[in-house]
Each structure stands twice: as C-alpha cells, then as structure tokens.
Amino acid sequence: MLLIRYISCCFPEQTVIQGNRLAVSACSLNSIKTDVTMFSFRLIALFIVAYASTTAFAFCNDFHEPDSQVWKVGQRRWTIQEEYNYSKWVETNITEDFFIRHKIRVDCADVPYASRWIYARINHLPAAARTVSNRLIGHWSKDWSRFPTNTTWENDKRFRAALMAVLSSTSTRTLPFDTYPIHIAADSVTAGTTILLTGHAGMVSHVVMDGSTAHPVQTVEANMPTRIQRLQLRNFAFPDPCGDRVSGFLKFRWPIKTGDQWHYLPVKEYPFYSMEQYSSTFNNGYADYFEAIAKRIDPKVHAPNEKTEKIINTITCRLNERIPVVLEGNKKCQEIQCAEGSSFWENYSTLCRDEFIGVMFNHLEEIIRKNHLDRNAILDKMSKIRLQISPDRFVTLQHVFQNSKWLSSDPEATIEARWGLDKCSLIAIHLKSALESISFIQQKYGKTDPHVAERYIWSQQKIVDEMTSESRKNNCTISLHQYSRLESMLR
Secondary structure (H helix, E strand, O other), X not given: OHHHHHHHHHOOOOEEEEOOEEEEOHHHHHHHHHHHHHHHHHHHHHHHHHHHHHHHHHHHHHHOOOOOOOOOOOOOOOOHHHHHHHHHHHHHHOOOOHHHHOOOOEOOOHHHHHHHHHHHHHOOOOOEEEOOOOOEEEOOOOOOOOOOOOOOHHHOHHHHHHHHHHHHOOOOOOHHHHEEEEOOOOOOOOOOOEEEEOOEEEEEEEXXXXXXXXXXXXXXXXXXXXXXXXXXXXXXXXXXXXXOOOOEEEEEOOEEEEOOEEEEOOHHHOOOEOOHHHOOOOOOOOOOHHHHHHHHHOOOOOOHHHHHHHHHHHHHHHHHHHHHHHHHHHHHHHHOOOOXXXXXXXXXXXXXXXXXXXXXXXXXXXXXXHOOOOHHHHHHHXXXXXXXXXXXXXXXXXXHHHOHHHOOOOOOOOHHHHOOOOHHHHHHHHHHHHHHHHHHHHHHHOXXXXXXXXXXXXXXXXXXXXXXXXXXXXXXXHHHHHHHHHHHHHO
C-alpha cells in the first residue's frame, strides 16, 4: 500500500486506482519504474540510518566511558566462562612471591581482593568493592584521575593508586558484601574462590583431584600485619562455619550497569549460588567437615598405595623447590642481615613451605597407619630418593622424613641446620626462645595477671622439657650449657 500511495501521489495524471488495483498508462510506465526504483533505494537508506541511530542511542551509555575513570570495560562483562578463565589465571599467576615481585602490601583479605582487581584490570572487566564506610567503588570511580595510566597494570599508576585504596578500605568485614555463598562441587569450588572465617580469609589456589595432596583444596594465604610478604600455600584447614552465613566458600559478585549506575547483580541470580554449606545436615555421611568438603569435590576413592606414591612425589617436588631458596638465602644472609620481618626474611625463610611439608608427612604417616601399609618398604623407597642440598652434599628423602621437625626455616641458619643435619643448634635456638618467653611472661604478667602467666608459661615449659630431652638424647653439650645459663636467669 505504501508503494501504491507513492505512485498515485507522485503521478496523479498517469494512474487511476480501481478498488485495490492500480491502473497505469503505458506511456508513463517506464518513467514510473525509474522513480519507483529510486524510491526503494531511498526507503532502504532511510531504514539503515534509522537503525544505526537507534543502535547508537541504545548503547551510547556503555560506550561513553570518561577518560578519568580507573579503566574502561566497554561491553565486557563477567560470565561463567570468564570465571573459569579467572581460575586458570589464579592457578598460573598467584605464586608464593607474586606480591613480593609486584611490591604490593597485603594482609589476608587483600589476597582475594587484589587478585580479582588485577585480573579485571588486565582483561577490562568490571570490578567493585564495598568499603568499610559502605561506599561502592569500582573501575568507574574517578577519585584517582590525577594519576597517569599505562597499558600494563604493573606500570599503571592510576590503577595501583586505586588498588591500594581498595586494599586499605576493605577487610574480612567487607568481604560478605562483595561475595556470595556457593555450591560445594568441583565446578564451583575453583581457583580464585574466597574462603572466609571470622577475622581471617584465604583463597583457593588449586584444586587437586589425583590424591597427591592431603586435601583436594589447596589455599594461598597471607598474615597480619599488612606488608610485602611471601604467601603461604596450604592444604585446606578452615574450620566448619557452623551455620555462620557470612563465612565459608564464597565467590565475588558481578558488577552490572543499569542506566548510569553500577551495582551488584542480586545474590540469588548467580550461577553457583547455594546455601547448602550452612545446612545442619552438610556433614551427614562424612567423618567431619573437611571430609565433607573433600568428597563433594573429589568423590573418587584413591588406592592407598597409589596415594602414597603421589604424596611422596609431591613432597619431593616441594623439597627440590626448597633447595635453591635455602642456598640463595644462605649466600645473601652471610652478606647482610636477614632479620625476621625484613624483605630478605620474606624471600628466603621457608617457614610456610616447611609447614606444608610437615602436614604432608603427617598425612603420609596417617595413610600408612590407617591402611596397615609396610612402613619399612616405604622408608626403603624414600632412602633411594636423593636431594642435592649443596654442590657437594646430598640427603635422602628418608632423612628429611625422619627429621622434618629439625628443619630450620631461618634464612640465617647454616645449610646443615636448614636440612636437619645440625639438631643441636636448632635445639639450642628453641630452648633459648622458650626460656626467654618464660622470663618475659613472668616479668610482664606474673603479678598483674598470674592466671594468664601460668597458662603461657606452661605451654613454653613443655617446649623446654621436650628440647631438654632431645638435647640429652643427641649429646648436645653446647645446648645443655646454654640451658643451664638461661635457666639461672629465671631464678
């Protein structure tokens, strides 16, 4: 009808409308055909212009991002696939020394926040955080517009200023506002998942499904106070939240934009959302909370001999990684002091690594005991695994297994002490530390709070008794002399 109206309007003398039919004189037919063709082109062009204008109008708010904000995201948004990409990035990039290399001060809650923001900045995805003052800040914020930007996040002064502000204005108290609880399964508990406990937080670094670790969930954590520090890689060891609905396994919420405002997608609309971990029946059918988590993620039953073999391989790998750290630390700390808390201490101390190895050895002992495995055969296998701890010295895995509590984590200790070959020196250190602690507690709290003093002194006295026994057993005359001297200080 639009075409009929156009012809009759433009060619009134040549056309006659008969009902719904159009009568056209023959002499004018060619002229009309030409004009109709031109009209069709004009009509198509009009539709194209109208569509383009409508599209531009519909998306102009998203595409128009001011240069003053922290970074631009365009049409990029979080999705399930992007969450899995984030998990792979965490597995690959968040190593023990990540924040040391990038000179970022962190505490426990800062690890998940910083990891999320850095990944979002790299991939131009939205990021947000609820501050302790209840303000929602994010990539769109303009507070740091005075700082210059850069194509790489490490050199982007604006981003780093914003990141530092985020880390200083968030904590374990704000994490519940920026996260949501998830279903406990292999597809939802992935690297990058936050684990929250009242006053402490960690992050899943890997999920190991082959039985080669004490628990499938491996975590990465930092401690207080806030500082540039080496992260702790651990087997999952967070307690049961016991219905505390702000703790447990959490994922970050997705910032979305409505109009000109950024806000979070409602909690119940997330793909992994679930409250099951807070259920009173969550542990039913399992030995405890740790097994409930482990079996929901990796339900496979691993054969004891196979699991033993894999755990031995994991421990050997971690010990081989320890060797260059100890050697380099020994060299550096002879040149300069590596006082506890210094950057050199953070670089060359193996405290967290040694803790992980100790947990793995305990887990191995438990598997041997529970499954009645041949301990002597396993020790014999360990005796054949050699570790070159220096250019001219080896120790066996069996030696480390049997002397793991005598490994020194102190970067200033000798190579021998670092590998449990100098028990007497370590016994002397433990004795000195425990006796000095007893002396301090007696002086500080002996009169003002005797009950607290008694409790702390009892715990330190247990260390003194154990070290004294070990000292006699190993004929450590030097440490016994030190013990007598230090004990006289307490009289």
